[in-house]
Amino acid sequence: MRIKNSTVVITGADSGIGRATALRFAKKGARVVLASRDAAALETLAADCRRRGAKALAVQTDVADPEAVEELCESAVGNFGRIDIWVNNAGTGVFGPFLDTPLEDIQRVVDVDLMGVVHGAREALEQMRAQGEGVLINVASMAGIIPQPYTSAYSMSKAAVRALGVSLRSELRLARVKDIHVVTVSPGAVDTPFFDHVANYTGQDTRPIPPTYSPDKIAAAIVNVARSPQRELTVGLIPKAMVAKHKLFPQAVERRMATLTHRKHLKATQPAPPTKGNLDRAAGDDATGRRGRKTGGHGGRTKTMARRLLVIGGAAGVTAFAAFRWRQ
Known part of the structure; x- marks a missing residue:
């Protein structure tokens, strides 16, 4: 897909991955349609995109509302005539033991993180089928x-x-549609304001599990996969190595992930009161944040050469073991 002069819709565009993705597409000459709940943050971002020479449209949208997403699609087509790329990026979250997490909070996360994608996909695919x-x-x-x-x-x-x-x-394959592509991008921990505003019922403060990757790294991957689509993309050396290992040793990797989450995501030394975070409201003054306050200053720079070598060595070991098992 050619990026220059294409029309790109991005949900969750006000901060983090969405913001970085919008700026990347704008720099490439795309026409960007920016969606999130925070109208002020979107207008600021739209101005930044225009300064990069792009046409930009800000549309306040709650992706959990199907009518709002329909209006987003109509605005994009009404202003630019078509939609070439749609990025379903909006997301939220809640931390807490399953039985201690309010049911309405679980429902809200599903409404945004899953149904928001469903709403976007329906609008995008209908328009793309017409095109x-x-x-x-x-x-x-x-x-x-x-x-x-x-x-x-x-x-x-x-x-x-x-x-x-x-x-x-x-x-799409069964319908013999060859020129419409659906891509799933799976990042690891990203240095965004997500953890600054997440709902939390653990009683402890939350942090991302290092290493954290910069939003721009994920944005670059999104732009690249829009240009040359593939089925699924895992971003980052360590996440890729974990996925490879999980295929071979699912139980061991899941146990390790549980331990890492308990030890690294939660800070027992920093008690935290229950909070709904930004589940029911926009993040406000911090919505335009490029990165998070809770990443310990990593800023996505934790991928040192030592980690790279460790991951490469681990991946090589996994590959060798897989080859050995295949030959048996």
């Missing part, structure tokens, strides 16, 4: 591949996003 081409990109997560404790709503929603992608690709 005969397009790329739909759904942002999932490593938590959808290797689910974590204390994030049941988020993990199951992201797993469902991956399953949706498989189903949609199958339907």
